Amino acid sequence: MVEYRIDDLARTAGTTVRNVRVYQDRDLLPPPRKEGRTAIYSDAHLTRLKLIISMLERGYAFAQIKEMIGAWESGRSLGEVLGLEEEVASRSWAQDAPRAVSAAELEANFGDQLTANVTKRTLDLGLIERRGRGFVAPLPELYEAAVELVALGIPLEEVLDIAESMQAKVDHLGAELAGLISDHVLPRASTADEATPFYGEVIDRLRPLVFKALNSAAIRSADHYIPSIIGARMAELMSGRREREASSAGTD
Template sequence: MAEYRIDDLAQVSGVSVRNIRVYQDRGLLPAPLRSGRAAIYTDAHLSRLRLVTNMLGRGYAFAQIAEMLAAWESGRSLADVLGLEEAMGASWSADLPTQVSIRELRQMFGAQLTPATTRKALDLGLLRRQGLGFVVPSPQLLAAGRELVRLGVPLAEVLDLAAELQREVDHVAALLVGLVRRYVLDPKGPDWLPTGDEVPYFADVLRRLPPVVTSALTAAAARSTARVIPEMMGDRLEALLKVTPFDQA
């Protein structure tokens, strides 16, 4: 189980420290655990924070969210609730958010880092403002983008690609998750909600699902890469192989 200080929780979730404290004061976020003088947050807190921000984004007021959370938790033990929330909030990727300064971004992308491309990266969620710098939710995506720019692809095109890639991956991930919902959860009934005894089963499904989706997407991407690169670059390779030493001279 991951542990976060409040600054870490803010960085991972994209929610400001101030708002985290507000949600805590309103009873929407459980109090942190205590380790000496340190306040420690867990994946359960991260999951609850994501749930709260999602509901706020859908127009619910603080009081409405508090009522729904209380109703949802009624009849369930604290262990059941925390187990389910940890399953929903657990990170299955080593690609953890990191901070980056504007100077570091300029070193990576040079003159192509303009107000327009920065704003586009923010709109796409590839960057998040934090103080005078930024948080990069996915350093691996940033590294891939930097390498494409180093190869000569314009940064604006790389950002367009990132947006399209995310849409396509969302679609495929939804297909995979939809199969699990259709054959694992929906047979229990279209309106099924886990009872106290069934919460551990539901939490187990949620824990097992992310690595399955990730593995399937990674394997499919590797197979596609092995096929697409030769198909798209094969003509250049064939032409190169036809060049004789005399022609090169």
């Protein structure tokens, strides 16, 4: 399970360190584990933090959120308190665990294309994240795809353009799917005790379906467009060769 310092947790959740501390002070967010003077947070904290942010965005007041969380936590140990969060967080959708990426590796892969502005964009898009003094690729497959595209000769800024566009389209599809699940699936659990195992099962069943659907759609699109552009380019090259051969024959 991924561990976070408070600034990493805030950045990943899309909030501020100040807000994280406010939620802790109001007993909405469980205390972190301590390693010396360093506070260490888990994926369960991240899930709880996103839940708090979502409830605030829906108009719930701190007191209402605390009351609902308190009802959930009543009579349970800390491990049980995080039950649903742990259940959900343990079922990561990522196929590979995040991996460290050194500054030297970034330099080797992207060279002078990795300007200050491009680095900021790369961070904003989530291809890499700052962790302490180094970097982490939260989704190694996505990062490695960017590396391969640059190695093929596509400028890094244009790779980021397509990554940004792709993420926006996938986010739209994800929101539509989430709406369907919220309307038709989640209400089937009517109590917190039912929700913990049921929502874990929902994620387990959805994960392969989502991967298969997106992979199939991408394959169908690639099968249509990639051979088409390669065929067009081959036709240009062959036409050019015939013209050169005809020109050469005419001068003999």
